[in-house]
Every structure is written in structure tokens, then in C-alpha cells.
Amino acid sequence: MSSSEYYCVPGDRLCPCDRATAGPGTYEKQNCIYASIAGTIQLTTVDQSSNNSDKKPIISVIRQDRSLAVPSVGSLAYCKITNVTSRFVRCLVFAINNQPLKTPCHGRITRENIESINKDSVVCSTKFRPDDIVLARIIALGDANAYLLSTAEENLGVITARSVAGGKLIPISDCQMKCPMTNTVEPRKVAKIQADLTDEVSKLT
Amino acid sequence: MEQPDECFDPLQFAVDLNLSDIKNVNLDENVFISKGLINQANGSSSIESKSLITQANGSSFIELSATKVTCAIYGPRETSSTSDESYSKCLLETSIKFSPFARQHRIDPLSVQYDNDEDCEESELCSRLEEALLPCILLHKYPKSQIDIIIDVIEDDGQHLLSAIILSATVALIDACIELYDTVVAKSLKTNDSLFTLCYMPNLAQVSCIFFDGEATPNYLDELTDEAVKQCQLLHKAICKVVISDLKSAAALNRKIV
Numbered sequence: 001m002s003s004s005e006y007y008c009v010p011g012d013r014l015c016p017c018d019r020a021t022a023g024p025g026t027y028e029k030q031n032c033i034y035a036s037i038a039g040t041i042q043l044t045t046v047d048q049s050s051n052n053s054d055k056k057p058i059i060s061v062i063r064q065d066r067s068l069a070v071p072s073v074g075s076l077a078y079c080k081i082t083n084v085t086s087r088f089v090r091c092l093v094f095a096i097n098n099q100p101l102k103t104p105c106h107g108r109i110t111r112e113n114i115e116s117i118n119k120d121s122v123v124c125s126t127k128f129r130p131d132d133i134v135l136a137r138i139i140a141l142g143d144a145n146a147y148l149l150s151t152a153e154e155n156l157g158v159i160t161a162r163s164v165a166g167g168k169l170i171p172i173s174d175c176q177m178k179c180p181m182t183n184t185v186e187p188r189k190v191a192k193i194q195a196d197l198t199d200e201v202s203k204l205t
Numbered sequence: 206m207e208q209p210d211e212c213f214d215p216l217q218f219a220v221d222l223n224l225s226d227i228k229n230v231n232l233d234e235n236v237f238i239s240k241g242l243i244n245q246a247n248g249s250s251s252i253e254s255k256s257l258i259t260q261a262n263g264s265s266f267i268e269l270s271a272t273k274v275t276c277a278i279y280g281p282r283e284t285s286s287t288s289d290e291s292y293s294k295c296l297l298e299t300s301i302k303f304s305p306f307a308r309q310h311r312i313d314p315l316s317v318q319y320d321n322d323e324d325c326e327e328s329e330l331c332s333r334l335e336e337a338l339l340p341c342i343l344l345h346k347y348p349k350s351q352i353d354i355i356i357d358v359i360e361d362d363g364q365h366l367l368s369a370i371i372l373s374a375t376v377a378l379i380d381a382c383i384e385l386y387d388t389v390v391a392k393s394l395k396t397n398d399s400l401f402t403l404c405y406m407p408n409l410a411q412v413s414c415i416f417f418d419g420e421a422t423p424n425y426l427d428e429l430t431d432e433a434v435k436q437c438q439l440l441h442k443a444i445c446k447v448v449i450s451d452l453k454s455a456a457a458l459n460r461k462i463v
Contacts, residue, residue, distance in 0.1 A: 007449045010379060011387030011408035027343065027386065034408070036343060036384035038448045040456075063452075064459060068262075068382045070281060070347055102262060105283040141349055144287040 008035040014059055021046075023060030039063035069099035071147055073138055078159075079107050079149065081132045087111055089128050091136075093147065106146040109136060113150040114189055127189040132161040135191050157191035261355075263381025267373040271362035276373035278381040281350035295347035297339060299331040299354045301370065307361045330370060333416060337371045337391065337404040340413045343384040352383065367402045367416065368393040372440065379448055389413055390440045392433040401426075403433035407441040 008014070012035045014026060022028050023044065025037045035041070044058040071077065071093060079091035089109045094101055112119045114127050128134065135156050136149035151157045154174070161169045163179035163186055171190045172178045178185050258264035261277035268274075284291050305312045334354070342352075354374050358366065371391035378385060387406035394401045399419020405412055412434075417426070 007452050009388055009445050009448050010385035011406065013408065025384070027384070029386075029409075034386070036386065037382050038379045038452060040452070063382055064456060068281075070350070103280075103282040141292070144292065144349075147349075 006041045007039070008041055008061060009038045010034075010036050014041065019056065020059040021056045023058040025061030025063070026059060033059055035061045037061050037063055069096040069101050071096055071101075071105060071138055073140060075138055077107060077136050077138055077147075077149060079134050079136060081128045081130050081134060084124050084128055084130060086124060089114075089124055090146070091134060091149070093149075107136070107138075107149045108142060108146040109134075109149045109151060113139065113148070113152055116152040116154075126187040128158065129161065129186075129188075132158045132188070135159050151189055151191075155192045157189040159191050161186075161188060261377075261381075263377045263379070263383070265373045265376035265380060267369050267376065269365035269369045269372070271360055272365040272369045273359040274366075274369045274373045275357045275359065276370075276377040277355045278374075278377045278383070279353040279355070281347040281352050281383070284349060284351040286351070291349065291351070293348055294344040295342070296351040297335050297342070297354065298351055299334050299356070299374075301327045301330045301334070301356045301358065303327070303358045303361070307358045330367065333367060333414075334370055334374060336414050337389055338374060338378075338413075340411075341375075341386045341389045341406060342378070343386065346384050352378075354378075364395040364400070365393050367391065371404055372444070376444060376447070379444075380451075387411075388441060388444055390437045390444065392436045392440065394429055394433055396429075401429045401433065403430060403437065405434055405437040405441075407438050 014020075014033045014035055017028055017031045017033060020033060020043070022033045023042075025035065025039060026033050027036045028034075039061045040063075042060050042062050044060065046055055046057065075097050077093045078095040079093045081089055081091045083090035088111060091107045091109065092104045093107045094104045109128075111122050111124055114122050114124070134151065136151050137153065137156060138147050139150045140148040142148035158177070161177065163169050163177075163182065163184065165179055165182045165184070167179040167181035169177035169179055169186060169188070171188075172185070174190050174192065175187055176185050177188045177190060257266055257275065258277045261279055263278040264276060266273070266275045281295055284296055286296060290296075303312060305314050334356075338354075354377070356370055356373065358370075368391035371389060375385075375389045379388065387409045389404050389406055391402060391404040394403075397419075399417065399421060401419075401421075402416040403412060404414045412430075415430070421429070
């Protein structure tokens with residue numbers, strides 16, 4: 001990756017289409033790539049070994065001090081559960097792809113999208129409780145009220161939650177969490193902790 | 206890694222151009238554009254970059270002659286509208302307010318009617334602003350959301366108001382990091398009793414809209430258009446310079462903090 005000290009403003013013509021692929025912060029028009037935000041120009045080379053003929057570098061415009069998080073299909077969303085019903089779970093998305101949103105937006109996880117197996121026998125209230133912090137993936141823009149989210153992956157689900165007694169729950173399996181204060185076991189759809197997170201925890205202890 | 210041969214140095218658009226130069230060319234007219242203010246608090250211990258309006262995503266202040274305008278951008282945020290159009294595209298919500306002391310005659314804040322009066326001047330300006338900006342925003346990048354543009358007119362000299370409003374909105378949109386096809390610049394020309402405003406996208410060489418109040422022959426309109434396009438290009442250079450110098454100072458600040 002090569003970062004440059006070249007600055008551009010929206011509308012600046014960067015290069016013709018056949019020399020590079022348009023990345024974030026750029027758009028294509030009339031066989032040319034133009035900048036669509038103000039920032040520094042960055043060229044990323046595509047890994048030569050990774051198959052196909054597309055060896056053009058990716059040109060993108062990066063803004064260091066301020067980047068805009070926009071909910072889009074396929075991105076990871078951090079959300080807080082607000083309401084659990086028998087058919088779906090309502091939540092408030094407060095961050096997208098590790099970037100906080102200025103204003104939270106509404107999301108919804110339907111019963112069928114909670115687990116990847118035994119979808120029909122899922123009971124929402126044994127998977128999520130209000131105030132749980134959940135990592136989910138946006139699968140559709142949904143209707144006018146909410147984005148459609150899914151936790152049907154093993155690394156998606158509840159990241160952190162509090163028990164009835166108020167203790168911070170500790171995950172003990174993929175569907176159970178234990179309260180350290182009362183030793184009661186509560187059911188949850190637990191997210192498989194990523195490797196980098198466990199490394200971080202082991203460093204702390 | 207080398208950059209492509211045809212890659213332009215964007216700085217070539219902004220070389221050797223001081224705002225004072227514009228002052229000379231622009232027929233004794235002051236142009237002052239500001240995107241962000243940098244506050245240096247408590248000596249050297251804490252340095253922070255601050256926008257003009259801190260709560261907003263992007264903000265700007267524009268001074269054209271005696272006309273002074275501030276603009277704040279909020280969003281893109283979740284829209285409350287449920288129309289089909291808002292589902293695939295972003296909505297633009299504009300609001301323009303005059304300060305009580307903006308004009309020669311003071312507006313009594315108590316006597317201003319805030320109900321939806323369709324033919325009041327503010328809503329007229331709002332619709333013109335939307336007309337000028339809609340062609341330049343990549344609306345499809347922000348589905349199900351809306352962008353709020355809030356403009357305060359601090360002072361109005363009767364000539365540059367519309368162009369100042371459009372310029373401030375453009376600079377604030379750039380500041381808010383919202384994707385644009387091009388930077389829209391606008392120039393108002395006043396002759397006798399007619400007012401001509403042209404909104405121009407310099408890199409695409411497209412006119413986004415023209416407003417004209419008064420009477421003129423087609424030839425005269427052509428002349429006005431040519432003159433406005435020339436002045437728009439100068440304003441565009443000024444905007445580029447402000448935006449890039451702001452980016453540079455932000456980058457320098459980041460380096461200091463790290």
C-alpha cells in the first residue's frame with residue numbers, strides 16, 4: 001500500500017478507468033475515475049498471486065480525520081437489544097464496522113435469522129434479552145422502520161450482557177452464559193470470541 | 206509503487222492562488238471561506254482541531270462582500286419518511302433562517318410566522334438550494350437516510366445571498382465527508398434591477414442550474430453566463446485551496462498527537 005501526500009477535492013479527475021479500479025471515495029464516469037470526497041489519494045496494489053487477470057491497482061481517497069459510517073448490506077453492526085418479542089428482536093445499531101454512528105439507527109433480527117441450524121424451533125427470549133450488546137451482520141435494508149440483521153454465523157451473537165442479578169455474564173458455551181455473582185446459567189446466542197480478542201484478554205491477565 | 210502516468214496532481218488546480226488574488230480579480234469583492242477553526246488551548250499541552258459548529262458533521266462559514274452565511278450539515282441519518290423514493294435514495298432537508306439583524310430593516314423575531322408559508326422567501330431559497338445541490342450528491346450511496354442542511358444568514362447585502370448559500374452548503378458537504386460528483390460553485394451577478402445566479406460544476410463543466418430575475422435579451426444572457434462561469438472557476442480554486450489547506454493542517458495535527 002502506498003500512501004501519498006497528494007490531496008484532492010470532490011470532482012478531481014484521478015486517472016483513466018483502464019489504469020486502476022475505483023475504490024472507496026471515488027466514482028467512475030465517462031471512462032475516468034473521479035474523486036468524490038476530499039482527502040489523500042491512495043493506491044493499493046492487488047496481490048499478484050491471487051488469481052484472475054484483474055491486476056490493476058485500486059485507487060481510493062482516504063480522509064484520516066473523519067470518516068463516515070453508513071449502514072450497508074454485508075457490514076458488521078454492533079447493536080443493543082431494545083425489545084424481544086416471540087417473532088423478532090428489535091435493536092439499536094450504534095456502530096458499523098468498528099466506526100461509531102453519529103445517530104443510532106433501528107435494526108431487527110427475525111426469528112429465522114438468529115441461528116443457522118434448527119431455525120424453526122428458535123425461541124427469541126432464550127437467545128437475546130434486552131440490553132445485551134450484540135454483533136450482527138446487515139443482510140438487507142429491510143422496510144422503512146428497520147434494517148434486517150442476522151446472527152446466523154458462529155462468530156456473531158451476544159458479545160457482552162448482564163445477568164438478572166446485575167453481574168457481567170461470562171460465556172461458558174455457544175448457548176449459555178454464567179453469572180459470576182450468583183452462578184446461575186442464562187441462555188444466550190453467544191458469539192464465538194475472535195482469536196485477536198482472546199489474545200488481548202490473555203495479555204491482560 | 207508508481208502512480209499512473211495520467212494521474213494529475215490535484216494541487217495544480219490550486220497553485221499560486223491566494224484569496225487576496227481573488228480580491229483583485231473579482232472587482233473589489235472580499236471572499237472569505239472557512240471550513241474549520243483550529244483551537245490551541247492550554248499552551249502546547251492539548252491541541253485539538255475543531256469545526257466551526259462542533260455538533261454538526263460538517264460546517265462552513267462564507268463571506269462574500271457583505272454577505273455572511275454559516276452552514277451546518279447533520280447526517281446522513283435515519284429518515285422518518287416512508288416514501289418509496291426515500292428507500293433507495295437519500296433525502297435532502299434544507300432550512301434557511303435569517304438573523305433579525307440580517308437586513309437593513311430589523312426583523313422582529315416575535316412577528317415572524319413559523320407556519321408553513323409556501324411563498325415566503327426562506328422556502329423559495331430552500332427549493333433553489335436543493336435544485337442546485339441535488340445533481341452533485343451521490344444520493345444512491347446513502348439509502349434510507351436523509352441529510353439536513355441548516356443555514357443561518359448573518360448578513361445579506363441583496364446581491365450575493367444565493368451564491369453564498371450554495372457555496373457554504375458545498376464546503377460544508379465536503380467537510381462532512383459526503384460523496385459528491387463535483388464541487389458546486391455559484392456566482393450571482395447584479396445589474397440594475399436584474400439578478401442572475403449561475404451554479405456551475407467546474408470539473409465536469411456542467412451547469413447545475415441558472416436563476417434569473419428581470420428582463421434581458423438572449424445575447425445579454427449569454428454574456429452574463431460566460432462572465433459567471435469565469436468567476437465560478439476562480440471561486441472553485443479558492444474552495445480547493447481552503448479545503449486542501451484544512452486537510453493538511455488536520456494531518457499535521459494528527460502527526461503531532463501521535
